[in-house]
Amino acid sequence: xxxxxxxxxxxxxHAEGDDSRFYSVAIQMAAQAAKLGHSRLAEELRTLIDQAKxxxxxxxxxxxxxxxxxxxxxxxxxxxxxxxxxxxxxxxxENTENRLRRLIxxxxxxxxxxxxxxxxxxxxxxxxxxxxxxxxxATALAGELHLPLYTILLDGLIxxxxxxxxxxxxxxxxxxxxxxxxxFFDEFDxxxxxxxxxxxxxxxxxxxxxxxxxxxxxxxxxxxxxxxxNIDLLDKALFRRFDDIIEYDIPDELxxxxxxxxxxxxxxxxxxxYTLLSEKCKNLSFAEICKVCExxxxxxxxxxxxxxxxxxxxxxxINERFNTNH
Numbered sequence: 001x002x003x004x005x006x007x008x009x010x011x012x013x014h015a016e017g018d019d020s021r022f023y024s025v026a027i028q029m030a031a032q033a034a035k036l037g038h039s040r041l042a043e044e045l046r047t048l049i050d051q052a053k054x055x056x057x058x059x060x061x062x063x064x065x066x067x068x069x070x071x072x073x074x075x076x077x078x079x080x081x082x083x084x085x086x087x088x089x090x091x092x093x094e095n096t097e098n099r100l101r102r103l104i105x106x107x108x109x110x111x112x113x114x115x116x117x118x119x120x121x122x123x124x125x126x127x128x129x130x131x132x133x134x135x136x137x138a139t140a141l142a143g144e145l146h147l148p149l150y151t152i153l154l155d156g157l158i159x160x161x162x163x164x165x166x167x168x169x170x171x172x173x174x175x176x177x178x179x180x181x182x183x184f185f186d187e188f189d190x191x192x193x194x195x196x197x198x199x200x201x202x203x204x205x206x207x208x209x210x211x212x213x214x215x216x217x218x219x220x221x222x223x224x225x226x227x228x229x230n231i232d233l234l235d236k237a238l239f240r241r242f243d244d245i246i247e248y249d250i251p252d253e254l255x256x257x258x259x260x261x262x263x264x265x266x267x268x269x270x271x272x273x274y275t276l277l278s279e280k281c282k283n284l285s286f287a288e289i290c291k292v293c294e295x296x297x298x299x300x301x302x303x304x305x306x307x308x309x310x311x312x313x314x315x316x317x318i319n320e321r322f323n324t325n326h
Contacts, residue, residue: 024178026045030049073171078151079150079151080151080181082142087101090133091262093252093255102121107120121243121244122224123242124242125227126227128229129285130285131286132285132286133287135186138182142181145182148179148182151186152184157191158190165191177220180220181223182225185226189233189234212241251286256278256281260272260293269309272309272311276311277311280318281318296309
């Protein structure tokens, strides 16, 4: 099954402690097995690789482990992190959290699904206003699944030269097929806007067509997440390519209270009226509420008179942020 060069490469990588190269060779072996029709063996190899990565995940940021940073042209297209966050750290409506937990469950039980001719969710679109948790969710999913988070760098991807952006997009999808991870396309409307939009140049339309083709053809083990603040700008052909489309919104009163409590959890909050504060937070995003809480805590910590955490201080910061951003 494995050729001699692959066996030698595995032994060499193990001897040199090069985990990223070791996994890359192993993934190549799995891909070769799949091409030869040995789908069960290929999936077992991928599962073993995932399990090995998960066991070594806690060591990824230690000085003795080489983090698999993109190299060459990919270095300008992708940035990689190894998040430790969990979904429990993201405050979300129950329905949204349930849908995300379903994705996590399907990924963790993907072998069982594949054995029954089904595929786990792996292509997801997030949409909603800025600061509502889209990026944080992508980070938390990477932490939950013990996968690297690859963020696509749009300033490196989109160029003015005909054909170059599509070529770079191809490189990204080749990496998606080669290295399992979560690939996050933020501000996705930059490449996913309507092909009939008269304001777009022809190159952007070609890029969208390329993206649709690559996404349709991608059968990798990676998870692809696209996020946009402006879903109305997206081409309708994109929607059927995603396994799930999840909406994000500014928090309601209950979620605002939960956010405030979470931010102030390490401090004495007996003087706070959360119902009053949540009303003052109306129309603020999760990110803005967290920033208000951070500003409040800084004031208290740095105040020479040792001020107590109270409604007035929080409301002053809410008003300041509200007047600035709204």
